[in-house]
Amino acid sequence: MTKNRRALITGITGQDGAYLARFLLDRGYEVHGIVRRSSTETFERISLIRDQVYLHQADLLDQLSLVRVVEKSQPHEVYNLAAQSFVPTSFDQPLLTGEFTALGVTRVLEAIRLVDPSIRFYQASSSEMFGKVQEEPQTERTPLWPRSPYGVAKVYGHWITVNYRESYDLFACSGILFNHESPLRGKEFVTRKISDGVARIKLGLQKKLKLGNLDAQRDWGFAGDYVRAMWLMLQQDAPDDFVIATGMKHSVRDFCEVAFGHVGLTWQDHVETDASLLRPADVNTLCGDPSKAQQQLGWEPEVSFAELVRMMVDADLERAAKEAS
Numbered sequence: 001m002t003k004n005r006r007a008l009i010t011g012i013t014g015q016d017g018a019y020l021a022r023f024l025l026d027r028g029y030e031v032h033g034i035v036r037r038s039s040t041e042t043f044e045r046i047s048l049i050r051d052q053v054y055l056h057q058a059d060l061l062d063q064l065s066l067v068r069v070v071e072k073s074q075p076h077e078v079y080n081l082a083a084q085s086f087v088p089t090s091f092d093q094p095l096l097t098g099e100f101t102a103l104g105v106t107r108v109l110e111a112i113r114l115v116d117p118s119i120r121f122y123q124a125s126s127s128e129m130f131g132k133v134q135e136e137p138q139t140e141r142t143p144l145w146p147r148s149p150y151g152v153a154k155v156y157g158h159w160i161t162v163n164y165r166e167s168y169d170l171f172a173c174s175g176i177l178f179n180h181e182s183p184l185r186g187k188e189f190v191t192r193k194i195s196d197g198v199a200r201i202k203l204g205l206q207k208k209l210k211l212g213n214l215d216a217q218r219d220w221g222f223a224g225d226y227v228r229a230m231w232l233m234l235q236q237d238a239p240d241d242f243v244i245a246t247g248m249k250h251s252v253r254d255f256c257e258v259a260f261g262h263v264g265l266t267w268q269d270h271v272e273t274d275a276s277l278l279r280p281a282d283v284n285t286l287c288g289d290p291s292k293a294q295q296q297l298g299w300e301p302e303v304s305f306a307e308l309v310r311m312m313v314d315a316d317l318e319r320a321a322k323e324a325s
């Protein structure tokens with residue numbers, strides 16, 4: 001148990017925010033989170049822990065709101081998970097994505113520098129920064145070549161984190177996380193789109209599943225394993241950057257095969273490709289090398305690819321069954 005520690009999470013209503021909040025509560029942290037005002041609440045993922053966390057209204061676009069929330073919550077650790085995180089949207093709204101996902105990082109860092117530079121900072125960097133990959137597997141030293149406005153914004157967020165560490169001696173870490181999924185994943189991302197589609201097709205609520213690039217390969221892990229790595233980075237003696245990945249890659253087609261197979265269906269009978277779902281530039285393959293995290297953080301992923309797919313399909317079957325009844 002970690003007593004008397006306070007953490008502030010931006011993006012607490014997202015997939016990772018929900019898993020991290022739960023992880024920190026289990027370790028005895030006082031957990032604060034930033035939420036955006038909306039006409040309908042988006043707190044579904046944290047509904048079970050809502051009364052155990054402190055929620056503050058603030059926005060990555062609003063510098064003063066961030067300063068105030070850091071002053072008010074007095075955190076020892078800040079996890080910057082908030083972002084416009086959906087790659088296709090970044091092609092439609094590149095400027096807004098840059099404001100949230102790139103400049104938003106600087107605003108959080110500035111708030112820390114102003115209020116209390118001893119705060120430890122975690123930045124949610126991404127394997128999307130590797131984009132058109134320059135070597136395989138990708139490590140902390142692999143050159144970056146982002147392929148979307150989202151990826152470009154994450155490169156900025158990564159380097160501004162490194163820059164504030166070097167310029168102002170902040171304890172600032174960048175976690176270069178490869179794709180991680182869970183039953184709490186947003187439905188527009190391919191894994192959850194597939195698990196949700198499989199469940200609905202199995203229960204007769206849907207007939208076909210339209211997908212884009214089936215050949216894309218990703219290094220998919222479980223979000224619950226990955227938030228542990230975020231926390232471990234902030235418990236070290238010195239700040240550093242780490243790749244967090246499983247070291248294994250699978251294609252979207254492989255994902256379909258395991259997901260449909262889990263409920264006794266053949267994916268070829270139900271999946272259709274739709275050219276409108278292809279991206280102006282896609283990332284064809286990603287595979288990370290987590291050796292540094294294994295050696296320095298003692299971090300290992302615990303959930304395998306097949307277990308992850310089955311966990312997601314089972315959760316969606318339960319949800320779809322409720323809907324059907």
Ligand code: NDP
Pocket residue numbers: 010011012013014015016017034035036042058059060061080081082083084085086100124125126127176177178179180181186
């Ligand atoms: P989600 O899209 O599920 O969550 C994003 C969160 O950011 C939501 O809580 C959202 O709030 C919040 N947010 C968005 N814009 C703003 C804003 N302007 N001000 C305040 N909050 C805002 O993302 P994930 O949980 O999957 O990912 C967490 C982080 O990790 C993101 O930065 C993502 O880019 C990065 N990442 C994710 C990976 C993955 O595979 N999941 C891999 C590598 C990096 P609201 O609910 O109001 O929309």
Ligand code: GDR
Pocket residue numbers: 085086087125126127128177178179180188189190191193210211212213214216217218252277278279282283284
């Ligand atoms: P990604 O995740 O872009 O890697 O970003 P996503 O699940 O959206 O796409 C993965 C790959 O699947 C292909 N694909 C489809 N994708 C979606 N969304 N919908 C489809 O129908 C579909 N068909 C095929 C895509 O072309 C792509 O190649 C995620 C996000 O969480 C980022 O925020 C994070 O930084 C990276 O992972 C690491």
